[in-house]
Amino acid sequence: MSSTVSRQQRIGVIVVAGGSGQRLGYGIPKAQVPLFGVALLVHALRGIEASGIASAISVAVPAGDTVMRSLCRGTAVSASLTVVDGGATRADSVRAALQALPADLDAVMVHDAARALTPPEVFGRVADALAAGAAAVIPAVPVTDTVKTTADTAAGQAGIAPRVVTGTPDRSTLRAVQTPQGFEAGLLRRAHAAARGFTAEQAAAVTDDAMLAESLGTPVYVVEGSELSLKITTPLDLLLAEAVLARTPTDKED
Numbered sequence: 001m002s003s004t005v006s007r008q009q010r011i012g013v014i015v016v017a018g019g020s021g022q023r024l025g026y027g028i029p030k031a032q033v034p035l036f037g038v039a040l041l042v043h044a045l046r047g048i049e050a051s052g053i054a055s056a057i058s059v060a061v062p063a064g065d066t067v068m069r070s071l072c073r074g075t076a077v078s079a080s081l082t083v084v085d086g087g088a089t090r091a092d093s094v095r096a097a098l099q100a101l102p103a104d105l106d107a108v109m110v111h112d113a114a115r116a117l118t119p120p121e122v123f124g125r126v127a128d129a130l131a132a133g134a135a136a137v138i139p140a141v142p143v144t145d146t147v148k149t150t151a152d153t154a155a156g157q158a159g160i161a162p163r164v165v166t167g168t169p170d171r172s173t174l175r176a177v178q179t180p181q182g183f184e185a186g187l188l189r190r191a192h193a194a195a196r197g198f199t200a201e202q203a204a205a206v207t208d209d210a211m212l213a214e215s216l217g218t219p220v221y222v223v224e225g226s227e228l229s230l231k232i233t234t235p236l237d238l239l240l241a242e243a244v245l246a247r248t249p250t251d252k253e254d
């Protein structure tokens, strides 16, 4: 793995694997779903191990899940690994996993198990930016679609469709945001502590950890993500991930 900055930092990695995978519709928690015979969670852990950046790993699994606990035990990682019960939302799962990390870390990365094929180099780029002094770093890729803002139309107003376009942001400024998202450890703890006071509506609007850092006024820096870091959300995403892995000689069933 290439690194432009010498890394002396102790980095903890949170893997959120506590979701149910409703949109994938597999009938089991998504992080357990096999990709070439290997659970998505295990692919994600192998990517972290290959990056060499983690001193400690904390995995949030669905409350009471024993399958993923056993998968974690069976995956060789050099960092200390803790498994905790996740919460009702992704942010709740992050908070639970954060509490289980050692107190003396310099930085923490938060990674979706659903981004199971994230290349080790992406972890390296986030680690380099943290080591260079950034307090918050996210990987992202340019957006290829034209993106519109929209709103509900007043009932009966249009009679054509229930939604109308309200604007077209300049695409050159837009980025699709991925994980791992990296933070100075104290910042991530403060950001999640502040979010505990959110109303249900505010909490529902939190879709990533960088938003919490932004709300504290912290600059969030963007490094290059990867098309391979796709979030496996729907059956089509799983097919795409299979096609990606079919072209990769490693990481298939042992």
Ligand SMILES: Nc1ccn([C@@H]2O[C@H](COP(=O)(O)OP(=O)(O)OP(=O)(O)O)[C@@H](O)[C@H]2O)c(=O)n1
Pocket (backbone or CB within 6 Å): 016, 017, 018, 019, 020, 021, 022, 023, 024, 030, 031, 060, 086, 087, 088, 089, 090, 091, 093, 094, 111, 112, 113, 114, 115, 231, 232, 233
């Ligand atoms: N309560 C939750 C919800 C989500 N996640 C994790 O957050 C990541 C991103 O969530 P998403 O891809 O939306 O997963 P699910 O919530 O499982 O999917 P769905 O919304 O289709 O049920 C996943 O790795 C998921 O396991 C979590 O740890 N705890």
Ligand SMILES: C[C@](O)(CO)[C@H](O)COP(=O)(O)O
Pocket (backbone or CB within 6 Å): 090, 112, 176, 177, 178, 179, 207, 208, 209, 231
């Ligand atoms: C954190 C994230 O992966 C960044 O793109 C994304 O926001 C997670 O969204 P989800 O709705 O919880 O899948």
